[in-house]
Amino acid sequence: MTTHKTVDTKADRRPLKGVPGVAPWPVIAGFLLPALALYTVFVLYPITQSIRYSGFSWNGLEPLTNWVGLENFRTALADPLFIEAIQHNAIIAGLSLLVQIPFAVGLAVLLSRNLKGRGVFRTMFFAPYVLSEVVTGVVWRQILRPDGLIDRLMGSVGADGLTQEWLADPSIVLYSLFFVISWKYFGFHMILILAGLQLIPNELEEAASIDGASWWQGFRYVTLPLLGPTIRVSMFLSIIGALQLFDLIWVTTKGGPINASSTMATYLVDWGFRRGQFGYASAVSVIVFGLSLIVALLYQRFVLRRDLQGALTA
Amino acid sequence: MNRMRKIPLVVLALLALILAACGGGGSGDADDTTTTTTATDASETTAAPGTTAAPDEEMEPVTVEWWHIQNTDPMMTLWQTFADEFMEANPHVTINITVMENEAFKAALQTNLQAGDVPDLFQSWGGGGLREQVDAGLVQDITELSSGFIGNLTEGAVGLYQVDGVQYGVPFNLGMVGFWYNKDLFAQAGIDAPPATWDEFLEDVQALKDAGITPIAVGAGDKWPAHFYYSYLMIREGGEAAMNQVAEDLDFNKPEFIEAGNELQRLIDLEPFQPGFLAAPWDAPDGESGAIGTGQAAISLMGQWGPGAYANQSGVGVPEDPIADRLPGEFGWFPFPAVEGGAGAPTDGFGGGDGFAVGRDAPPEAVQFLEYITSLDQAIRTGETERVLPVTKGAEVSVTDPYQLAVLEGLGNATFVQLYLDQFFTPELGAAVNDVVQTLFAGTVTPEEAAEAITNAAAG
Numbered sequence: 001m002t003t004h005k006t007v008d009t010k011a012d013r014r015p016l017k018g019v020p021g022v023a024p025w026p027v028i029a030g031f032l033l034p035a036l037a038l039y040t041v042f043v044l045y046p047i048t049q050s051i052r053y054s055g056f057s058w059n060g061l062e063p064l065t066n067w068v069g070l071e072n073f074r075t076a077l078a079d080p081l082f083i084e085a086i087q088h089n090a091i092i093a094g095l096s097l098l099v100q101i102p103f104a105v106g107l108a109v110l111l112s113r114n115l116k117g118r119g120v121f122r123t124m125f126f127a128p129y130v131l132s133e134v135v136t137g138v139v140w141r142q143i144l145r146p147d148g149l150i151d152r153l154m155g156s157v158g159a160d161g162l163t164q165e166w167l168a169d170p171s172i173v174l175y176s177l178f179f180v181i182s183w184k185y186f187g188f189h190m191i192l193i194l195a196g197l198q199l200i201p202n203e204l205e206e207a208a209s210i211d212g213a214s215w216w217q218g219f220r221y222v223t224l225p226l227l228g229p230t231i232r233v234s235m236f237l238s239i240i241g242a243l244q245l246f247d248l249i250w251v252t253t254k255g256g257p258i259n260a261s262s263t264m265a266t267y268l269v270d271w272g273f274r275r276g277q278f279g280y281a282s283a284v285s286v287i288v289f290g291l292s293l294i295v296a297l298l299y300q301r302f303v304l305r306r307d308l309q310g311a312l313t314a
Numbered sequence: 315m316n317r318m319r320k321i322p323l324v325v326l327a328l329l330a331l332i333l334a335a336c337g338g339g340g341s342g343d344a345d346d347t348t349t350t351t352t353a354t355d356a357s358e359t360t361a362a363p364g365t366t367a368a369p370d371e372e373m374e375p376v377t378v379e380w381w382h383i384q385n386t387d388p389m390m391t392l393w394q395t396f397a398d399e400f401m402e403a404n405p406h407v408t409i410n411i412t413v414m415e416n417e418a419f420k421a422a423l424q425t426n427l428q429a430g431d432v433p434d435l436f437q438s439w440g441g442g443g444l445r446e447q448v449d450a451g452l453v454q455d456i457t458e459l460s461s462g463f464i465g466n467l468t469e470g471a472v473g474l475y476q477v478d479g480v481q482y483g484v485p486f487n488l489g490m491v492g493f494w495y496n497k498d499l500f501a502q503a504g505i506d507a508p509p510a511t512w513d514e515f516l517e518d519v520q521a522l523k524d525a526g527i528t529p530i531a532v533g534a535g536d537k538w539p540a541h542f543y544y545s546y547l548m549i550r551e552g553g554e555a556a557m558n559q560v561a562e563d564l565d566f567n568k569p570e571f572i573e574a575g576n577e578l579q580r581l582i583d584l585e586p587f588q589p590g591f592l593a594a595p596w597d598a599p600d601g602e603s604g605a606i607g608t609g610q611a612a613i614s615l616m617g618q619w620g621p622g623a624y625a626n627q628s629g630v631g632v633p634e635d636p637i638a639d640r641l642p643g644e645f646g647w648f649p650f651p652a653v654e655g656g657a658g659a660p661t662d663g664f665g666g667g668d669g670f671a672v673g674r675d676a677p678p679e680a681v682q683f684l685e686y687i688t689s690l691d692q693a694i695r696t697g698e699t700e701r702v703l704p705v706t707k708g709a710e711v712s713v714t715d716p717y718q719l720a721v722l723e724g725l726g727n728a729t730f731v732q733l734y735l736d737q738f739f740t741p742e743l744g745a746a747v748n749d750v751v752q753t754l755f756a757g758t759v760t761p762e763e764a765a766e767a768i769t770n771a772a773a774g
Contacts, residue, residue, distance in 0.1 A: 059742075060428040061450030145600040146590035168535075168593035170756060256535060257592035258749075258756045273421050275742040276446070278428065 047289070050282045058279035060272075072283030081259050082284065085267040086291075092178055092263075093242035097235055100182045104189035105231065109219070111190070112197045122194070126187040133184070137251030140180045141167065144252075167253055170260035177249060177261055184248070185241065189234045196230030197223070229307045236299055243292050264288045373406040376677040381412045381436040382670070383419045386626055387633035388699045396687050407679045416597075417536070427452055434676035435684065438483050439666050440474035441737040442744065447671065448477045454672045457481040459681040467688060470731060471667045471705035483671035484684040486693070487702045489618030490665030490725050491542050492650060494717075498643030499527050499612040508648035510660075512550070512577060515651045519586045522612050529586040531611035533596035533603075534755045537748035538736050542615045543581070544751045544764075545735045546650045546664050547574035553657035554730040561738070564772035566765040570657065575761020577653060578754060592756055596623075603627045609642030617665060618721040621645060622701045637700050637715060647720035663728035666737060667705065739772075746771030 054073070057066040076082050107125060111118050128136065143149040144166040151163045166176040200223060208218040246265035249255060255262035255270065262270075268288060272281030380397065384390050390413060397409040412433070414422060423436060432452050438444055447453045460481050464472055467485060475483035495508065500518070503525035509515040522529040533539040549557060552570035560566060588594065588605045595601040596616075603620070605611040607627030614620060625640035626633065638645070652660035672680055686692060693704035697712030703722055704712065713722055725731070736744035750767045753759045759767065 059446060059450075059740075060424065061446060061452060142600070146588070148600075165590045165593070168590035170592070170758075173593070253593060254535070256752065258753050258758055270745075273424050275745045276424060276740075277742055 050285050050289075053279050053282035054286045055283075056279040057277075059276045060278035061276070066279075068279070072280045073287065075280065076284050076287060081262065082264075082267055084259060085255075085262040085264050088174055088261065089243055089245060089263050091174060092181065092245060093239050095178050096182070096185075096238040096242055100186055101189060101231065101235055101238060103182070104186045104234070105193055105227070107186070108190045108193035108197060109223070112194055122191070125190055128184045129188040129191075131184065133247035134251050136180065136184050137248045140183075141252045144176055144180075168257060170258050173253060173257065173261045177252065180252070181245070181248060185238075189238070192234050192237075193227065193230055196227050200226045232303055232307060236296075236304065239295060239299065240292070243288075243295065264291075375406045375408065376679050377408045377410060378435060378677065378680045378683060379410050379412070379433040379673075380670075380680075380683075381414065381419065381423065381433045383414055383416050383437045383668075384701075385413050385415050386622070389696075389701050392696065392699060393687075396692060397683075400683050400686050404679065404682075407683070409683065432673035432675060434673045434680045435670040436673065438475065438669055438671035439734065439737040440483070440485075440669065441666075441733050442740040443737060444475065444482060444671060445477050446740060448480075448482060452674055453482045454674050454676055455480050455482065456484075456672050456681050459678055460484060460684070463685045463688065466690070466707055467705045468707060471669070474667055474733060475669050475671070483669045484681075484688060485667045485669035485705050486688055486696065487618075487669070488665070488667035488705045488725070489703045489721050490663040490728065490731060491546070491615060491617045492721065492724055493648050494606070494614045494616055494620045494624070495646055495648065496606070496609065496612045496641075496643045497646050499609070503527055503612075508646065509651050512547075512651050512653045516580060516584065519581065519584050519613075523584065523586060528588050528605070528611040529584075530613045530615075531588045531594075531602045531605035532591050532615070532755070533594045533601045534587070534591050534752055535593045535601075536596045537752050538734070539596045539602055539616065540755050541734075541736055541748050541751040542664070544574060544578055544747075544754065545732070546615070547577050547653065548735075549662050549664055549730075549732050550574070550650065550653035550658040550660075551577070551656040553659065554662060554732075556657065557730075557732050564739075564743070564769065566768040566772070568765070571765050572761050573656075575754065575764050579761060582755060582757060587755075592752070597627070599627060601627075607642065615650070618703050618718060619701060621717045637717065645717065647717060647724070649724050659729050661727050661729045663724060663731040664734070665725070665731055666734045668702075743768075743772050 053064070055067055055069055056064050057068045057072070058064055111122055111125075115121070131139075146165060146168070150166065151160070154160055154163050164172050167173050204222050204226070205218050208222045209215075213221070244265060245263045246269070249261055249263055249266055250269070253261045255266035259267075264284070265288070268281050268284040271277050271284060380393075382393055384393055393413075394411060397411055401407055401409055419437060423433075426433065427447065427450070430452075438447075444453070457480050464481060464484070468488065471485035471488040472481070474488075475481060475485055493508070499522065500506075500508075503518070503522045505518050505521055509518050519529040532543075548571050551574045552560075552568070556568065556570050560568070560571075588602075588611050590600070594605075597603045602614055602616070603623040604627040606614045606620075607624035608629070614624070616623075621637045621641065624645075625631070625635075625637045628640050628642055630642075631640040649660065650664070670684060672684070687696070688704075688706050690706055690708055693706035693709035694712040696702045697704040697709050697718075698714075700715045700718060703718055703725070704710075710722060713719055732738070735747050738744070739747065747768055750759070750764045750771075753767075754761070754764050
């Protein structure tokens with residue numbers, strides 16, 4: 001209220017100021033500029049540079065002279081290793097949606113009840129999310145190494161026949177990493193959904209049970225639909241996270257062995273910084289950017305439509 | 315009034331931001347020019363006859379950025395000591411050391427080179443990587459500056475840091491790759507002498523396996539330790555002629571190299587490696603050095619730095635202790651065995667050195683510092699760490715431990731030394747060689763496909 005008054009009085013004093021209640025343009029510019037400058041320097045400028053580099057065959061050291069047009073894009077999209085990397089991202093995204101989110105919903109529903117020590121459980125489940133991806137990676141690499149904690153644990157309960165080369169077997173490594181990723185992020189989704197649950201008025205569930213709905217019916221037809229917006233946002237974050245996946249993989253396996261756990265990001269870093277092919281890596285980064293943008297826009301357009309009334313794509 | 319005052323403020327803020335944004339590039343340029351000027355000034359001074367590092371206070375202060383990868387003791391401390399000594403004798407020089415782990419160094423250097431922010435002295439293996447840096451004008455011609463002392467170093471090592479006859483760096487270490495083995499484990503398997511031929515080697519591997527011992531540890535996750543096997547077999551199959559030929563035509567689709575792949579396949583088929591070798595790094599508790607250092611595997615194909623790393627992973631003693639006291643059992647070294655029917659001599663070697671390339675803006679003091687650390691006395695101190703085989707003539711006397719002596723002898727007998735393939739070629743092709751080797755070790759490609767894949771990568 002007070003702010004309103006000040007703005008109004010100012011506007012009265014200076015009638016040329018335009019629409020009452022709207023801050024004068026120098027103020028708008030003043031507030032916008034710092035963020036805009038940072039955004040330009042650290043986001044827009046690098047993106048345009050990447051697009052520019054992507055047209056060259058360039059090792060990062062020599063002058064930019066070898067223009068190859070769209071050749072880098074053709075090579076990337078024809079490289080089975082890059083396609084494989086995209087598939088790995090897709091697998092992680094798919095598994096996250098199918099396994100991680102339902103698990104988080106289940107836990108959240110459980111922990112929203114009047115359970116003894118639920119505060120302790122909530123903290124415990126959320127704790128992994130607080131760790132950085134690098135710390136998570138280093139710790140899990142030690143746990144999953146041959147004869148590491150997992151193998152010994154399994155050995156001590158007589159399951160040594162079931163131990164695997166968790167990070168070294170090309171057919172298993174991606175799923176081991178998915179487990180680690182889920183371990184790190186399920187707590188985050190759980191908290192999101194818990195918050196969503198708290199927004200649902202108790203009366204609705206009570207009304208359903210008075211009408212004779214079973215617990216499952218109440219959950220299926222009352223809770224879940226009302227939880228929709230939260231779950232859709234949770235899924236969105238999951239998908240975006242899966243597309244960007246890098247740190248954790250780089251620390252544990254560098255995308256190996258034999259590219260069995262590569263992602264678009266590890267592929268791109270490998271080509272840029274290990275092989276020094278910055279032109280090609282830039283082209284890959286442009287493709288990754290494009291893919292992420294398309295996925296994000298489509299998701300907003302078709303899934304988040306109802307939740308984002310008035311948004312750009314709605 | 316109020317408004318009038320505000321607009322210029324905003325404009326000012328805008329200007330300040332633009333200035334700040336451009337400042338990064340601008341001041342960088344300014345720095346470069348200053349350094350170059352200093353460099354020219356100083357080089358004129360040092361070019362004068364008879365000037366050595368004279369301790370005159372009026373000299374303009376210079377800073378030498380030094381990146382090295384001797385990130386474990388005793389070498390890490392020794393480099394620091396050398397830098398301190400040099401700075402004391404030359405008060406106008408400040409040496410800033412950046413120590414990094416091998417893999418981290420490679421990534422960080424690439425970024426700095428690309429930004430044009432070249433360290434004055436940085437680890438280099440010579441080869442294709444150095445050639446790229448030369449082509450991009452990132453390293454300095456030090457032929458003139460180093461002419462006074464480069465003759466004191468062995469030619470083979472010095473040559474690695476030349477491109478087209480021009481000197482761009484100075485070596486301090488030269489060794490070759492060979493088999494380190496745990497004699498106690500060999501004895502347990504009933505093997506009394508190291509193998510002389512590849513077939514004998516494969517038999518010994520089988521014997522170790524039969525005795526319940528993991529025969530070989532390899533850090534195939536880092537890829538380059540695995541590429542030692544493939545490269546050595548190429549050298550044994552093709553000999554010097556084939557290696558020189560492939561350096562020219564980059565064509566790996568040759569019967570010798572496919573045969574090398576076949577021989578490697580015979581080894582891999584024995585399943586001789588430690589569990590999880592495909593993900594194992596070279597130097598980590600769960601890596602190649604860890605498996606050897608804790609006595610979990612018997613053989614490791616590695617360069618002269620091997621025993622030091624095994625000892626560090628053994629969990630026994632401190633870095634200053636003699637390596638032999640820290641290893642799990644008695645160790646020995648044997649050269650890569652002869653391969654029947656191959657064109658290469660059993661004395662042909664595979665290895666390389668470590669040295670420092672000189673960045674384009676480095677002051678001449680950087681080269682003087684290299685002269686200092688490779689001078690006879692300092693080279694002897696380096697050799698005494700048991701981690702390095704100094705390349706200064708006369709410093710061999712410092713190598714007294716049996717492990718390094720064995721490598722030195724192998725190197726002395728070498729009829730030809732091929733530089734590590736992943737350093738010899740451009741970074742792109744080197745990476746392709748390493749990647750393909752990993753797929754060979756994983757058993758997902760045939761030797762023919764491997765040769766094909768490397769050749770295709772070379773063709774771009």
